[in-house]
Every structure is written in C-alpha cells, then in structure tokens.
Amino acid sequence: TNRLNVTKIVTQMPASTRFAVAVHILTLLALQDEALTSDYIAGSVSTNPVVVRRILGALKQAGLVTAAHGPRGGFTLAVAAREINLRAVYEAVEERNVIAIHGNPNPQCPVGRTIENILGGVTNRAEEAMLRDLAATSLAKLVGQVQRRNAGAC
Amino acid sequence: TNRLNVTKIVTQMPASTRFAVAVHILTLLALQDEALTSDYIAGSVSTNPVVVRRILGALKQAGLVTAAHGPRGGFTLAVAAREINLRAVYEAVEERNVIAIHGNPNPQCPVGRTIENILGGVTNRAEEAMLRDLAATSLAKLVGQVQRRNAGAC
DNA sequence: CTGAAATGTAACCGTAGTAGTTACAACAAA
C-alpha cells in the first residue's frame, strides 16, 4: 500500500488531541476524491492506524464520514466540506466538559451547598461560547487555508 | 480550630477541578471578613488543606489573595470581589490549553505540514471566546447568587 | 524567647484518561 514514511518520536499527555487529529483527517479527506485508508491517513498524522479508525468511528457515528470495507475501501466525507463546521467535529470526538466542576462540597456550608449549581451555569455558558466560535469555521475554510499554503497533493 | 465536619467519598479524574475549587474558595473569602485558614476552607470544599494551599498559592501569585502565617493567620482577598473576574481566576490556576494540538504530523504531507499552525489559530480563537465569556462574570456576582440562595454564614 | 498555629513545599501514592500497539473477527471487492 501507499503508506507515507513516518518518523517516530513523542510522548505527551493527557489532554485529548482527538479534535486536532479529527480535523487533520477530515482535511485530508476533503482534499482527496478517492477513499483513504486508515493506514494511509496514519502516515500523514504520524500515528497508529487504530487510533485513526477510532476517531473515524466517532466521525462516522456523527454522520460526517462513511466507511467501506475490503479492497479499494477506506473513508470518505459523507457531507460537503462546506457543510461541516468545527463544532460538529469537536462534539463528535470529545466527550468531557472543558471546565470541570469539583464533586462533594460540604452541604452544611452555604457556599458548598450552592456553588456547584451556580458554577455549572457559568461553565456551561463559557463552553457554549467556545463552541459557538468553533461553529463559525467550516472545514472548507480550513481546506482553503491549507491549499493557500501549499501546492500539490499528499 | 473550627474545622467543618467532612464526609469523605469520591474519586474521579483527570480534568482539573482547580478552577471550580478556586472559585469556591474565593467565594468563601468574599463572604468572610476575617482571614480563613486552609484547614477551614478544606472543610467547605471537602478536600485536603494542602490542595487548598496549592490553589491559594496560585491565586496569591496572581495577586488575588494575601496569606498570613502564624496564629490568627490565613487567607484574605487582596482585591474587592467586584474587581475579580472569572477569567483572572481561570488563568491563575489552569495551565494547559483547553484544546490540544497533536504533535509531529508528517511534514512530507501538505496537510501535515500546515495543519498545526492553522489549527493553532482556530483553537486560540475558540479558547479566547471562552475566556471572554468568563471575564464577563465577577466574583461579586457569584457571591450575590450564593447569598440569594441562602441566609446565614458558613 | 518560647511555644503554638499557621503557611509553603517537597515527595510520594492511587486513579483514570490518552495514545500506541497487537491481535483478530467481520466483511467486501476482484
């Protein structure tokens, strides 16, 4: 197969890079007409094909890509790049709230009793602001930026 | 000392709860005239005094609180609650970017070569949107909300 | 000046999320 050369390095964690990888993958798919295999994609992202398939699994569940088994199989965008916004991508692959609330404050304390609820409102609004911002950028826009900085295919 | 009764439970992780705890602590300080000890505060938050001191250390570095050693010591707001906004609190205690970028994409690929840079812009803007939202809420506002749902001190 | 009470920190632990990896079942095309 036509897997790209990969040079291994790295470790760093935890803080999910799934969103970044998902956007990377979708950008590749948007630039290619044919279906791309997880093996090929892994070469561009510099990771393991299984990691790619895991993320593509989430994107598939969200209806953003389709998968085909067998020879000449692989992944394809299910929706035009212009119709995909980064909020949808984020929500497809990231589970946890960006801002966490602490558990079990002391209910005997007026602050402990109420702070979780009040903080929940604050953090939800802040997170919503972030997602609204992501929603304003389409995959097509990113693809355009990549193309503007390059010429040629992968 | 006058430590509150604590009932232990819980475990859950990783995803920092420092912001939530910091806001909780600052709310306590804003409601009290006297200096509060880390031991007392730990009782309301339901955690260990060292955890409280760690977070208060960050808040102190940010100029939001002052600390006093020795008997009758403890922590006090260094700034009026109306002057403290939640963005300042967040930035004082949280280090990592809310959205991570993946490392080492393949530089031989047009996408791999450029995606980190482009994604960096996207995530910075999204994060900035979140922080702008947090900046719009003051500690005094939260304190007001707590008071509205309670009567009495801790 | 001594003792008690507090902060400040270093060091260590258990837990849990993340990516990386191997292995293999399921499936589809040629």
Added chain:
DNA sequence: TTTGTTGTAACTACTACGGTTACATTTCAG
C-alpha cells in the same frame, strides 16, 4: 477464494490530577 480493509477488544506506558504525609518556615501571643 483470496486479499485488503474496517471494526473492536485487550493490554501497555505515560502523565496529570487530587490526596496525603511530613516538615521547614514564619508569625503571633504570652
């Protein structure tokens, strides 16, 4: 039927996190 692919389960190493112990440092009170 063979080959190339997705789909998943299982396991690993790494790391951030909160919890905990321990103790040096500082400060107030008497």
